[in-house]
Amino acid sequence: MKRSSTRLVSLLLGLALAAAACGGDTAEPESTEPPATTTTAAAPEDPATTQASPTTTEAEAPTTTAATTTEPIEEATPEEPMEPTQVAYLSASSANTWLAASREAMEKLAAENNIEIVEFDAQFDPALQQQQFQDAITAGRYDGIILVAIAGAAAIPDILDALDAGIEVVALNQVVGDDLVTAEPQVEGMAAAVFEPPYHRGTRLGELTVAACAGIDPCNVVYFYGIRGIPLDEAVRGGWDESVAGSTVTVAAEAEGLYLGPDVALDAMQDILVTESDIDVVVGADQSMQGAEIALTDAGREGIRIIGFGGSSYAVEAITDGRWWGGLYGAPYTEGRLAMEAMVQALAGIDMGGVDTSLNIPNRGLMTQDNIDEFPGEWDG
Structure with missing residues (x-):
């Protein structure tokens, strides 16, 4: 049965409208500032204080029985954190x-x-x-x-x-x-x-796509945006377009995953599979590719190459196991x-x-089964 989920964008718009409605026409907007949770460093232990006893020599010994007194030494006060x-x-x-x-x-x-x-x-x-x-x-x-x-x-x-x-x-x-x-x-x-500059991320993702399409002409690709229209995604797509230009890559369909887990992409991929029978590669953020993988498995569609970007622990495992063709590493x-x-x-x-966080990553972050051991996942996906 097709799984359903609420689109995040609609939810956010709904929440924004609901918040406006609840606030009334004349009420001042409340601050969005979260309450602070101050952590205080532990106070240092009290330093040990010692009071030296007066010493006398035989020549200096008093000839009277009057008591000898000393001024008390004040104890040191620990500094406030x-x-x-x-x-x-x-x-x-x-x-x-x-x-x-x-x-x-x-x-x-x-x-x-x-x-x-x-x-x-x-x-x-x-x-x-x-x-x-x-x-x-x-x-x-x-x-x-x-x-x-x-x-x-x-x-x-x-x-x-x-x-x-x-x-x-x-x-x-x-x-x-x-x-x-x-x-x-x-x-x-x-x-x-x-x-990592997002345009460069897109060009590298495009390089992986062209490599996955080697020998396939035309190579029908489903491209998943994270959130279509935001600067990050438009830059990634611009770099991807530059890399695949002149290759056998053809964009068969586009969708959004919203960067919030597999559910949105799962629904979108199920819709695409109804209308697109000839798909060779699916490309998108790791969270989206998890959803796409589920949809492809449920539909019994084999041989479609998945390329994620993000380098999550899930992606590293999927590439290692051969379920995904490759991916672009990220280090959040x-x-x-x-x-x-x-x-x-x-x-x-x-x-x-x-x-630029990508400068010291092995193989410019391009992950395949041949080099996946070089990439430890820094997040779960």
Whole structure:
């Protein structure tokens, strides 16, 4: 039986409309700022205090019976632990498993540097993220903001507001600007930007697709966007189109997976299988490819090559087992660690600039059965 799921985009629009309706026409919008959960470092143990006894020599011995007294030595008072520095984390979606891995790495490094992270969940809603951004600025208690931008260049005015307020800003995972080829910050004053340029990610994904289509003419490909229209996905698709141009690749169908697990892509792939009988390759984010794999298995369609991008533990296992043809590696835990390192440096007055997380990955991140042992999965998928 075909499985069904609620489309996330419709849900988000519904939630936004419901929230507006519940608020009334004249009510002031409530702050989106999450409650802070301050962690306090353990106080150091009281230092040991010793009081030296006076010593006398025979020549100095008193000739009277009056008692000899000494002034008491005050005990040292342990220093109060420093309050943690607060950093706002403007996440595109707390439910996204890639970003959850980044958050885990950030939390670890933050704890080592007396930093408290307060997460704002935008639920892939650009308008909600813009409101959360302004709430974080006006709160007046954040020294830094780590931003996973949903709307790309549209976040620049909010970044400028944060910089004017003296808040350090680090971009994570997403381009903020019009240049989709570079990892360099595109807003003057930003401390750092940490991600693989999405256009390059698309060209590498295209290379894998052409390799999977070798000897197949035409090679009918189903292409899954994550979220059609957002800067990340449009850049990935642009790079993919460049790589497959002039090859035997033909786009047979397109769909969306929404980056939130297999269900949405499962439904979409089931719909495609009703109308498309000749499919050679399916390409998309790891979460989407999990759903596509289920649909293909349920339909008894064999021999279709699956290519994911993300490098999840699931993808690594699937490539190892031969269920998937290949994939493009991603390292969200490393991204999160580097983003927090950049924030620590920024709070100390040092800007790291652009950090391309793909530069030190084996084989440029292109995973196949021949080299899959070189790629440890950093997230579950």
